[in-house]
Amino acid sequence: MNTTQTGRPASGAADRTRTAGSAFWIMTRRVTVMAGTVDVLLLLAFLAFDEPLVGWLNLLSIAIYVVAYRALKQRRNRLGLALIWVEVVTHAVVGTVWLGWHIGFHYYLLMFIPAIAVAAGGWQQAFLLGGVLTLYLSLDHWSVEHGPMHPMDPVGQELVYAINVVVVFVFAAYAARYYYQLVAESERRLRQLASTDPLTGLANRRHMLLQAEDVLVQARRIGVPTSVVLIDIDHFKQVNDTCGHEGGDAVLVHVAGLLAANCREADLLARWGGEEFLLVLAASDAEAGHMRAELVRRLVAESPVTVGEVRLPVTLSVGVTVAQPHEGLDEAIARADRALYASKSAGRDRVSLLG
Known part of the structure; x- marks a missing residue:
């Protein structure tokens, strides 16, 4: 793999x-x-x-x-x-x-x-x-x-x-x-x-952009939907303030591992920046994308991270959208970002879908 x-x-x-x-x-x-x-x-x-x-x-x-x-x-x-x-x-x-x-x-x-x-x-x-x-x-x-x-x-x-x-x-x-x-x-x-985030081992932003554009082109060619999922770790700054950067790194690695373990072979996953992750789900409509996002949100919420003697609960705010046939990746990500903002505004630890 x-x-x-x-x-x-x-x-x-x-x-x-x-x-x-x-x-x-x-x-x-x-x-x-x-x-x-x-x-x-x-x-x-x-x-x-x-x-x-x-x-x-x-x-x-x-x-x-x-x-x-x-x-x-x-x-x-x-x-x-x-x-x-x-x-x-x-x-x-x-x-x-x-x-x-x-x-x-x-x-x-x-x-x-x-x-x-x-x-x-x-x-x-x-x-x-x-x-x-x-x-x-x-x-x-x-x-x-x-x-x-x-x-x-x-x-x-x-x-x-x-x-x-x-x-x-x-x-x-x-x-x-x-x-x-x-x-x-x-x-x-x-x-x-050059293509990997050194902390989590996930694809980095640059490599994800290259791969995701190819996935979208292929999806448009064969006429299948592609879901774009933007994920943010809730209250991440508080983790760094409480446990230092080592604690923050432990949370990032933990979340990255759970996300990667629940990816299919055709899915793309990257550390998008800071505490954000981007997931591109090939051949997934809005319902399938929402279900996958809800799955990983629940898995993370049920898996606290232990840093030293501190047990940290971790939750995710997630935004989901489906890339439209006429748009590029940037537009789909921008819409997923708005859905993510809606999740945070509604109290965090939830998934929002924006069509």
Whole structure:
């Protein structure tokens, strides 16, 4: 169910939204686990093809990743990241110098590029990127000038090269997908924040206007009535004076929850402003609109709010009208407002219908 359409109160998901920085460290922990797993595979491959030096280097790499992961879990992020840098650079240099350029260990240096772009900025970013580029080109030059110090068995070389290429592709795809999902989630949260009242979780005034106009256009097209209901909490200023703004907020959230719980899927509900709420009932004539308004008025009246040790009775004054085929939303709301005023003038805690 769409919270901005039916007005279900917010669940607090905004508090759990990840920042780019926290997302980077979460991804780093996951990549650390993946990298350690890859080193296990490489250890087995090197031992199988009688390459104990780089095999035991992979064992050391596994230990480094275990320590780095524990550091990242403990929020010792600088230490964890430093260990990862040391492991990747050492692995790339030793693997390339000892086994040759065609083994593919230099590819791991390329994985630093997106990480640096996200985690660093300014001169630090330029320095780190320049360092990675210099190391990459230096390894290339060394390989051209000297070749491998200890060429690997051709079958083993092809196997390890294939592992390295696949791993780099998978890491790159994972990082791209992870940040795409982060951006998509951020965009969704921004849209929700722009259309939602932060206190009650209901649609805000701006979003309601956009949605309600569409509902009225559709209703006119198919020839069904639409009821417009304007709701005001009685004596709300007294609540704030008696219990402070926290008490007022508690009443607003309480009323919003009762209203939202009694909305149909097609209904629109918004916090209209202050202590007022607007309810647009699709496919509802005057009688149906009046009945729904009377239902929520009664439910609220029967559900006092407890603020601390104070039990607050809450009542509503409600104005109901039916949007006419020839008028816009503003005109219908203005007529509902006059009906609401009639309810207040008649003593409050009641529903008034104005045709």
